[in-house]
Amino acid sequence: MNGPAPHAGKPRLRIRRSLTFQAGATRILDAWCDPAVQARILDGAAEPVAGGDAGLWRVRTPLGPSPRVHLRLDARDAARACHHAEGEGGFLLSSELTALPARGRPGTEVALEVAFHAEGFPTGLLGRQADPAPLLLAGQALRRLREWVETGRISPALPGPRAADDA
8 A cells, every 4th residue: 555545635444454374475465366265255245246347346334335346456566465446435445465474483474454435434433333344354354365375265254243134
């Protein structure tokens, strides 16, 4: 998330989580950028829109409507991948995943930073209404990514309140 952000000046909620993986940066970033793996990692929080292009997703939000967003890879190098999404209702999301050698121990330190904005919600209100969901989802995404990279599988998502309501 370096450089000027799109829609600069709009308040955003920022979240940062990190975990140590027992895999190399290339494998981690390849998995993070693979649409099939993304769908498994984000299961329950977002899903690809059926019949849509690979970049069209529906994001589940605790605040009501589930906006459709277009996700695109903005930048990728040997140590990071940056995605950006814009969608219905002024929903904006950006993420940066970095994978660097862990200091003083084996493995790769992987950090995920996510920033989002929903039109019409002040940052404080957005944080109070959504918290702890965004922080938990960022941690869950990292844990699922680590599980995929290290074992080749991801445990099924536990049904949340929204999934139970849909049943």
